[in-house]
Amino acid sequence: MVLLQALLSAISRSAGKILNAIFGWAVVALFGRTSSRQQTMLSALVGLAAAWPLLLLGIALPKVAALVIAFVPLSKNVPTWAVRLVWIALAVSVPTVVGLVVAAKAPPGTPPEPFVKRVLRGFPITIGIAGSFLLMFVTVPALRLASMARGRQDEHVPLVTTGSGYAEVADMVDAILQRHRLGAKRAQPSWWLIGPTLILQKLGGDALRGFMPSQLAYWIGPKLELALYPSDLLIRGEKAKLAWAHGLLAEGLARGPGLQTLTPEAQRIEEQIRETWAVLDQDPDHHRHSRMLRSVLRDITGDLGRASVPYDEWQVLYRETIQLARALEGQPQLLDQLAKTGSAPHPESPLQR
Secondary structure (H helix, E strand, O other), rough: OOOHHHHHHHHHHHHHHHHHHHHHHHHHHHHHOOOHHHHHHHHHHHHHHHOOOOOOOOHOEEEEEEEEOOOOOOOOOOHHHHHHHHHHHHHHHHEEEEEEEHHHHOOOOOOOOOHHHHHHHHHHHHHHHHHHHHHHHHHHHHHHHHHHHHHHHEEEOOOOOOOOHHHHHHHHHHHHHOOOOOOOOOOOOOOHHHHHHHHHHHHHHHHHOOOOOOEEEEOOOOOEEEEEEEOOEEEEHHHHHHHHHHHHHHHHHHHHOOOOOOOHHHHHHHHHHHHHHHHHOOOHHHHHHOHHHHHHHHHHHHHHHHHHOOOHHHHHHHHHHHHHHHHHHHOOOOHHHHHHHHOOOOOOOHHHH
């Protein structure tokens, strides 16, 4: 029983992180960047769209669905047709709201559309979201079990990218894998990677605002497998190898366009770090030891001290701030330096076993 509970817990954590990655990306892809309050509301709307098949189940089995989904036992005196009407109303209202909100959040300059067209657009989008999540619920536990059977684990690096930033981050991952000889090379994406996003792409169409890359990046090697979602980098491999790869990638991607935090306040600070690093990279010899950039770094540190963000995101910001400080002082990044000096752990060393 204890073993079974541990197994279910591991599957749940893995599924939760992957689903959260797609959740966050779906909100950005459909509605663009929003405030913290709006993001919470829109995430709830995407969650309702993902649960849309359960609403359809309520139409077929109204009282059973009320008990299973809402945990509300209904009296026999309540007529089935009345409960079915409630489920029909819910099943119709969710796509309607999705369509209207997508239209309301359209980019400036978008031509106005008839009300009926805006409403109808919500149905394929809702079906796409529901289909993507349904496929994830089926595949994630199976893939997790297969990984555990092979002695592999999953790690996730939050990496929010939009537009051309996705391709740039993928190229940076290529460079990091080659520089540190991690043994994973670019390959055709597996079906479990492209399936959910392909469903949403086909049914969401133009409503996705171009935030979805035409080809998702995927790498595979003897001991390591990576998949780059628009808001998450999945790393799968042996435990010790996994920790080392995670560290190298998190460090190496700190100066690229992908954000490693998810909350708006944390992303605001992280964008300041990225902007400061971009100025330094324009002319490293001139800007290194710059008083102006040191002053900006002090302001970022002050913002970090006042930030009200989850601790795991605070740690990311703290690490990236230290990385920026080292760069401003002309010092190499710690893990990257191992590769340049030839001191990186050997593939067969205890760290890599």
